[in-house]
Amino acid sequence: MDLLRFLTAGSVDDGKSTLIGRLLYDSKNILIDQLDAIERSSKNRKDGTVDLALLTDGLRAEREQGITIDVAYKYFSTPKRKFIIADTPGHIQYTRNMVTGASNADLIIILVDARNGVVEQTRRHSLIASLLNIPHVVVAINKMDLLNYDQAAYNHIVEDYKKVAEVLKLNNVSYVPISALVGDNIVDASTKMDWYQGPILLDYLENVEVKSSVNLTNARFPVQYVIRPQTEDLHDYRGYAGKIESGIYKKGDQVVVYPSGVEATIEKIELGGKEVEEAFAPQSVVLHLDQDVDISRGDSIVKKDDSLKVGQDIDAIVCWMDEKPLTVGQKYFLQHGSKVVPAMVKEIKYKLDVNQLEKITEVSKADLNEVVEVKLKTASPLAYDAYSEIRESGGAILVDQTSFVTVGAALLQ
Amino acid sequence: MSQYQLDYLDQLESESIHIFREVAGQFEKPALLFSGGKDSITLVHLALKAFRPGKFPFPLVHIDTGHNFPEALAFRDQLAEQIGEKLIVRKVEDTIKAKHLTEQKGKFASRNQLQTFTLLDTIEEFGFDACIGGARRDEEKARAKERIFSVRDDFGQWNPKLQRPELWHTYNGKIHKGENVRVFPISNWTELDIWNYIKRENIQLPSVYFSHEREVLEYQNALIAVSPYIQIDENDKISTRRVRYRTVGDMTCTAAVASEAYSIDDIISEIIATRTSERGETRIDDRFSEAAMEDRKKNGYF
Structure with missing residues (x-):
């Protein structure tokens, strides 16, 4: 069975958590005791309905305020597919948690409140979807029940969003009119929107081709750990443990070790303790090389390839996630694969204006939740790829050198 | 499925092995918290896949409440011996005596809350900087919110409102002295995934x-x-x-x-x-x- 990872995004109160609750409820993926618990908690609601959002709002502070603060992961399956859902916050101040949920997603559902149309958070989340290269976008136009299921209102929002999608170069965008509260077009087709001929949401999620984000062309393998038992019978055993980020490795392949540039041949590949002829992303394996090379954690074993970049001057788009602003001249740790190197911000090239989706130049800092492109200088050479080519080898995080907090998502260019 | 596509169980397995190796690479003194339950037994199985033929770069640690099932304890000892890895056991009973803790009263008086004291003492005793545990996000709504690398302060406290962003498969394990990280390699597994894996891998259980x-x-x-x-x-x-x-x-x-x-x-x-x-x-x-x-x-x- 295959696996689809998706997230729900959109502005506050657009109904993300309710949508997930509805998906789980109508597809019979909620268990009795969980339902009992949310029914008990919903009792103090005036209208007496069950608040399906309580299924994912797992923190006390979230239930008290009726908002989502951090991403919650939910798991469900239908006979066709397994799903991992990231329910992410809509508040602008929690955008970093939305980015966390989006970073591993194959698909994003962007909710739009039909009464409000495309708003700033719709654009912000669409921008993040575009930057992170999420392969599929579904725009779910919610609360259609509050607009008497009006087709014209729906069409108007679709037209508006198409402009956003065009500017952001989003591909594979689908639209569906729904009501998460009453359950229109989520698991069951709505009886009130005959004018809509497209697939309902669950059908779409079950059948969309998981355009795997895994690149099988360019082979990348960061070494996480060196296995050296040093026992009598395994005296010469020296295995490089790691997860293949992209591509395929075969026994006998010629490889280059970075950053040293030493060349070698793959002598043996082990998967779960058994020797195999080849292995591919995202398998976790142990590689053995034909010669004793100095390799440790942070090094990469790469197949000879033109697209790999090696250098210390790196352009990166950064989603800033810290209260303290990013400034020129500041140093951070850049964590990329299994490697951590100090990196300095040499220049901020521009900032992206979320509303106009335009570049603003001559900026000196990036505040919380802002997106900038920077020039970084790393303390030692890094072997990497453009994020748009290989997600795993082009994504890195920036870590504050004293608080150790993750402060930025860096998409290497 | 094409030749180069992984089944969901293989995807989950590879993700977990990767997390284990990140712990080995990023921390000085990790530990695997082992209870003798199916989730921690699955963790041990995944650790074998991550590190064999080498030794585990961490001991197994059991916080024994004194209220465990005898079958689970016997299984724990037998498994540790069979795989030849170090097992550290610390007893809640001893913490209760040493620190004059007050036990719950009542019909089903539980030591569940008290085990936190023993856990934190054990972390301090050995200087553990990372503790690997078998919690899964599908178990409970607060767990559904926790990161795979979850930083705890020197009181062991989780601050759910201030979690570090966790992107892609890049785990930030940098901490200050006194802090520790709880690591959950099977966060994304469901109960059914665990059972399907136990079946596929023929994992023995109490x-x-x-x-x-x-x-x-x-x-x-x-x-x-x-x-x-x-x-x-x-x-x-x-x-x-x-x-x-x-x-x-x-x-x-x-x-x-x-x-x-x-x-x-x-x-x-x-x-x-x-x-x-x-x-x-x-x-x-x-x-x-x-x-x-x-x-x-x-x-x-x-």
């Missing part, structure tokens, strides 16, 4: 997971094993039933389920058919309040 005869006390629709650790009252209804355990925690707060499942296949069929969640059916400690787990985590619990 006998309490399979249907057996046991003397139980029926209490508010829960079947609690008769043991020296619970208080039996005159009017209690005690009977011998065919049961199995869906989770294995303390005997005082883990309920059995009536079951005729004698094999892994039987168990998988029962889980697919059930309409009750794992913790909802078997953990009476979660029923205290809606935020029971969140509150315990904030105090240093797993």
